[in-house]
Amino acid sequence: MPRTFGRQYPYEQLPKYPHMGPEDAAIWSIFIANNPSVFSSVFYDVRIGKGVTTGIPATDPIAADFQQLTQKRIDVVAQGKNTLWIIEIKPRASVIAIGQATAYLELFSETYNIHTAIQAAVITDMPDTDILNVANTLGVTILYALTNNIKQLGN
Secondary structure: OOHHHOOEEEOOOOOOOOOOOHHHHHHHHHHHHHOOOOOOEEEEEEEEOOOOOOOOOOOOHHHHHHHHHOOEEEEEEEEOOOEEEEEEEOOOOOHHHHHHHHHHHHHHHHHHOOOOEEEEEEEEOOOOOOHHHHHHHHOEEEEEOOOOOHHHHOO
């Protein structure tokens, strides 16, 4: 995986995950505990998209900082056996999570020009059952933190 994703971490539980709130971190830790060998490595808080430009000359450090702050951020990019997984972690996942996962997949492809299999996923403690068919139609995998998902991932 390119270094431009940010810092690469081993796929294991950490005391704290970069830029991840406590609810998301708890779900992610449970997922790792229940699926200890599904990914080989991960990147956290991966910036995608162009962000917002201010009209200030690009050489101004404030303009560059603002643009970086307004970029979208993927919770986790995980390396599977043959697939990169774009993962949104969301408690009580709803249509918002599906929208984020779908948009992040597209923006990730545009930002990094990756030529390998990429899959969008939402990891949750409890999805809104109304989103399951929608996620399937849009190609987003819903993963439950509380179960072993290795067979479902098939990566």
